Amino acid sequence: MKNCSCPYISFDFKSRFLPPVFILVFIIGLATNGWGLKSLLHKWKKLGIVNVFVLNLGLADILYLLTLPFLMVYYFRKGEWIFGDAFCKITRFCFNLNLYGSIGFLTCISVYRYLAIVHPLRVMGRLTVTHSVTISVMVWLLVSxxxxxxxxxxxxxxxNNTENCFDTTSKDYVEDYLRYSLGWTLTGFLIPLLITLGCYGHVIVVLCHTNTTDKVLKQRCLKLLFILILLFSVCYIPFHVLKNLNLWSRVLSKQCICHEWSNGVYIAQQISRGLVCLNSALNPLVYLHVNEDICAQLRQLRERARQGVTWLPVTPSEDPPT
Structure with missing residues (x-):
């Protein structure tokens, strides 16, 4: 194997950047997903078709959030993994299930919204909760x-007597992993992205050209579209682009083809890893726009808070001296 002296890569950046992000996501994600799942399960008998996908979205988030404490320890120890090889693989597997499960269930929600708005007569009465449960099982199997x-x-x-836990793989297998990653990106991310954009693009066209459409429905669809664009733009697109670019940089470095931009790509890829885990904290935004019961609960809480402020006793103040 060739020994190359490529430009320095600041590997310690992830030990400074990722732990604070993981702590923030863990606290917010656990609170919001726990609240959202509790609200859904409270209305279990009235669980609708879309809510089945939202329920699975929340379960995927919880699965990943439970692994974050171990990753916090790993990065706080500056890349020293103390939990063994098997648990390293399980931790990375849970991350992948969360990432591609989230993309899959968001795509299912998009397709259902498309069918319900663009083809309501064909869908009404034909799609049942049993169908959505079956589709959810298929999504889990496909992602696995x-x-x-x-x-x-x-x-x-x-x-150096320190065990690392790679999110991809070691240098020896990086060429093969790059090919696998590109195929994975195509099937697990790019195709669902095109399906989601196609569905909501058609939905927006239909809503804008139909004067009889309920304005509230238009607003809810536009808000959900905005949330999905936010999730894909902030969390998913940068991660997949920079992950494959960093793998390609590693392949070139292994072949003694060095570039000055390698360190910048590595740092950007670590930032994208922090951004992609934000999906576990941002996904609950989807709950607000596909579940009317949760929206009603929020309105009630807001109204109670407003009434509480209104009924606060006012202490009379003395007249100012003249």
């Missing part, structure tokens, strides 16, 4: 099949 090969790559290695 896509993520399973990742577990067969080397995830841990000892360097």
């Amino acid at each position: 099949v896509q993520s399973l090969p990742d577990m067969f790559y080397v995830k841990t290695t000892n360097k």
